[in-house]
Amino acid sequence: xSLYNVFxxxxxxxxxxxxxxxxxxxxxxxxxxxxxxxxxxxKARHPVxxxxxxxxxxxxxxxxxxxxxxxxxxxGIVESEAPYDLxxxxxxxxxxxxxxxxxxxxxxxxxxxxxxxxxRSYQMNVELMNTAKTMAQRVLTLGQ
Amino acid sequence: xxxxxxxxxMTISFANALGIHPSAMEFRAKRAEVIANNLVNADTPxxxxxxxxFSDAMKSVASPSVTLRTTRNGHIGGKLASPSSDxxxxxPLQPSLDGNTVDPEIEETNYMRNALEFQASFxxxxxxxxxxxxxxxxxx
Numbered sequence: 261x262s263l264y265n266v267f268x269x270x271x272x273x274x275x276x277x278x279x280x281x282x283x284x285x286x287x288x289x290x291x292x293x294x295x296x297x298x299x300x301x302x303k304a305r306h307p308v309x310x311x312x313x314x315x316x317x318x319x320x321x322x323x324x325x326x327x328x329x330x331x332x333x334x335x336g337i338v339e340s341e342a343p344y345d346l347x348x349x350x351x352x353x354x355x356x357x358x359x360x361x362x363x364x365x366x367x368x369x370x371x372x373x374x375x376x377x378x379x380r381s382y383q384m385n386v387e388l389m390n391t392a393k394t395m396a397q398r399v400l401t402l403g404q
Numbered sequence: 405x406x407x408x409x410x411x412x413x414m415t416i417s418f419a420n421a422l423g424i425h426p427s428a429m430e431f432r433a434k435r436a437e438v439i440a441n442n443l444v445n446a447d448t449p450x451x452x453x454x455x456x457x458f459s460d461a462m463k464s465v466a467s468p469s470v471t472l473r474t475t476r477n478g479h480i481g482g483k484l485a486s487p488s489s490d491x492x493x494x495x496p497l498q499p500s501l502d503g504n505t506v507d508p509e510i511e512e513t514n515y516m517r518n519a520l521e522f523q524a525s526f527x528x529x530x531x532x533x534x535x536x537x538x539x540x541x542x543x544x
Contacts (some may be wrong), residue, residue: 262430262433262434262436262437263433263436263437265437265440266436266437266440269437269440269441269444270440270444272444273443273444273445276444276447277447280447308449309445309447309448309449310448311441311445311448311451330437330441330444331441331444331445332444332445332447332448377447378447381446381447384443384446384508384512385443385444387512388440388443388444388515391436391515391516391519392436392440394519395433395436395519395522395523398522398523398526399429399526401530402526402529402530402533403530403533403534403537
């Protein structure tokens with residue numbers, strides 16, 4: 261029954277959103293991790309989402325329609341190419357010869373909005389799953 | 405005696421007794437899956453929201469697709485494409501810059517409405533079964 265596919269689909273969504281929340285946590289934790297050279301500095305990480313295209317999106321006559329489940333997956337995690345934050349702090353222990361300290365290219369405001377967005381998406385997935393559960397439980401009472 | 409059983413089988417035909425409601429429930433379950441897929445991909449760049457049309461699905465129930473008769477092993481049972489499987493693309497109100505056309509609020513309301521309609525179909529179907537079982541018992 262295709263109603264149970266909703267569980268698989270929302271499962272992939274919750275997984276993807278929790279990975280997103282993980283990268284946000286990593287970025288925020290390392291927002292002030294300084295280094296004396298560009299190569300050693302932490303780079304902001306972001307997941308790349310992609311839809312799982314499957315039987316559900318093919319013609320019914322081509323495939324057993326809706327047998328496989330769709331959903332979302334994380335293609336990979338990319339490091340941000342945004343410019344680093346170079347600050348002139350000559351008395352900082354990590355300062356280079358010219359007195360500059362390299363701060364990571366983490367945009368804290370961006371990360372906070374990402375955090376709210378992924379947390380809301382996660383909640384929405386749970387809601388979807390709950391509704392599907394109610395529907396499935398209702399079917400089990402058929403004829404009673 | 406055979407005639408009696410034949411008539412009995414004709415009278416209690418589940419397909420006739422239940423009517424359109426099993427197909428409607430099947431459609432609602434499929435649509436729940438499609439809309440869940442939209443919502444899960446609300447953050448996926450380039451994803452385009454999809455949906456199914458109830459009227460198309462009911463049309464294919466009213467006139468089932470024609471199949472070819474197969475009389476040998478090698479024959480291929482071709483059939484006409486049924487409109488029920490047609491997954492359409494939603495016309496976006498305001499697509500995102502990344503090409504995503506999912507509007508979470510619209511999808512969420514569609515999902516909830518679909519769940520309600522599923523329960524309505526369920527209630528109708530349940531009523532049919534209750535009617536059948538009271539007919540079998542022969543008491544009120």
